[in-house]
Structures are given as C-alpha cells and as structure tokens.
Amino acid sequence: xxxxxxxxxxxxxxxxxxxxxxxxxxxxxxxxxxxxxxxxxxxxxxxxxxxxxxxxxxxxxxxxxxxxxxxxxxxxxxxxxxxxxxxxxxxxxxxxxxxxxxxxxxxxxxxxxxxxxxxxxxxxxxxxxxxxxxxxxxxxxxxxxxxxxxxxxxxxxxxxxxxxxxxxxxxxxxxxxxxxxxxxxxxxxxxxxxxxxx
Numbered sequence: 001x002x003x004x005x006x007x008x009x010x011x012x013x014x015x016x017x018x019x020x021x022x023x024x025x026x027x028x029x030x031x032x033x034x035x036x037x038x039x040x041x042x043x044x045x046x047x048x049x050x051x052x053x054x055x056x057x058x059x060x061x062x063x064x065x066x067x068x069x070x071x072x073x074x075x076x077x078x079x080x081x082x083x084x085x086x087x088x089x090x091x092x093x094x095x096x097x098x099x100x101x102x103x104x105x106x107x108x109x110x111x112x113x114x115x116x117x118x119x120x121x122x123x124x125x126x127x128x129x130x131x132x133x134x135x136x137x138x139x140x141x142x143x144x145x146x147x148x149x150x151x152x153x154x155x156x157x158x159x160x161x162x163x164x165x166x167x168x169x170x171x172x173x174x175x176x177x178x179x180x181x182x183x184x185x186x187x188x189x190x191x192x193x194x195x196x197x198x
Contacts, residue, residue: 041168045088052080075150079158086165093128093172096195102188117186121177128173132166135159 021027059073092098100120105113139159146155179195180186187193 039091039094041087041090041094041172045084045091048080048084048087052077052084055080072150075148079148079161082158083161083165086162087168089165090168090172093124093169093176094195096176096187100188102191105188113189114185117180117188118177120188121173121180121186125170125173125177128166128170132163132170135163135166139163 019026019028055073055077059070059077062073063069089098105116108116139156142156142159144154144156147153148155148158176195183197185193187195
C-alpha cells in the first residue's frame with residue numbers, strides 16, 4: 001500500500017476532476033465575492049482610479065480620434081495617479097503586506113524578535129506621522145499662491161491627497177501595532193500569519 005505523500009506525488013492530470021461536463025461545456029463556479037472587509041481607503045482609491053481611467057480614455061479619444069488633444073488631461077491624470085497611490089498605500093498598511101524582511105527573525109531568540117517587531121511597529125508609526133507633519137509644513141509654506149500648471153487649481157489639493165494618505169497610514173499603523181501587541185506576535189515573527197488571525 002502506498003503512502004499518502006507518494007499518492008499525491010504520483011497524481012497526473014488524468015486523476016484530477018474533469019473541467020468540462022459531459023455536454024462539452026465548461027461548468028465552473030466561482031466563490032461569492034465578499035466586499036465586507038473592504039476599507040474606506042480602498043473604496044476611495046478605487047474612485048480615484050476610475051476617474052483616472054476616464055481621464056486617460058478622454059485624453060486618448062481627443063488625441064487620436066479627434067486629433068485635438070485636451071492638454072489638461074496630462075496634468076490631471078498625473079495628479080490623480082498620485083492620489084490613487086497615496087490613498088491606496090494605506091491598503092498595504094491595513095493588510096500589513098508592504099515590503100519587509102523577516103529572515104533574521106527566524107534565528108533570533110523569541111524575546112528579541114518580539115522586541116524588534118515592536119520597534120518596527122513604532123518606527124513605522126513615527127515615519128508616517130513625520131511624513132504627515134512635513135506635508136502640512138510644505139502646504140503651509142506653499143500657501144494658496146501655488147497653482148497647477150494648466151488647470152487653475154491650488155497645488156495644495158494634490159498635497160492634501162498626500163496628507164490624507166499619510167494620516168490614514170499613521171492611523172492604520174497604530175491599529176496594526178495594537179493588533180500585534182494584543183495577539184503577541186507580528187507577521188515578521190510568523191510570516192505565515194495574516195492580519196485576520198487573532
């Protein structure tokens with residue numbers, strides 16, 4: 001009798017369940033889409049992304065179909081991309097899946113790993129908070145006199161989106177740090193874990 005591991009290794013494509021039904025049609029059913037865990041920041045980033053997409057389509061149509069390019073679309077598309085990125089970066093903070101190095105944590109003693117992971121959480125909060133403060137200082141220095149190049153709107157609207165992103169990332173970093181403290185480990189210490197694990 002073969003062991004389960006040798007059985008799974010010997011499986012071929014013929015051993016898998018059929019994809020096509022007897023009627024010759026594909027019968028595939030997807031899992032129901034669950035948007036209940038979608039954060040406010042994700043919806044906001046999606047909204048900016050759709051406006052960005054509409055702007056780029058309008059730019060394409062005016063440039064290549066009408067042969068009369070709308071000059072403002074280039075600038076507005078750039079600013080919408082900035083808003084999408086800064087607001088969307090919060091999603092990475094909420095899910096705690098920004099780039100991180102967890103290799104050394106495998107070899108550290110448990111207490112040292114916990115201390116280092118907590119230090120990382122604190123430094124992340126400090127970094128995003130400092131970035132938010134610096135953005136406010138820059139906005140105050142620019143004032144209302146700084147305008148966009150082609151569209152007569154204040155540049156502080158663009159920096160306001162950056163500020164909103166940094167502020168949201170700061171708050172979400174505090175939330176992530178609290179979850180890490182409450183459950184006693186972070187994804188650095190246990191890379192296989194998820195933020196939904198409690």
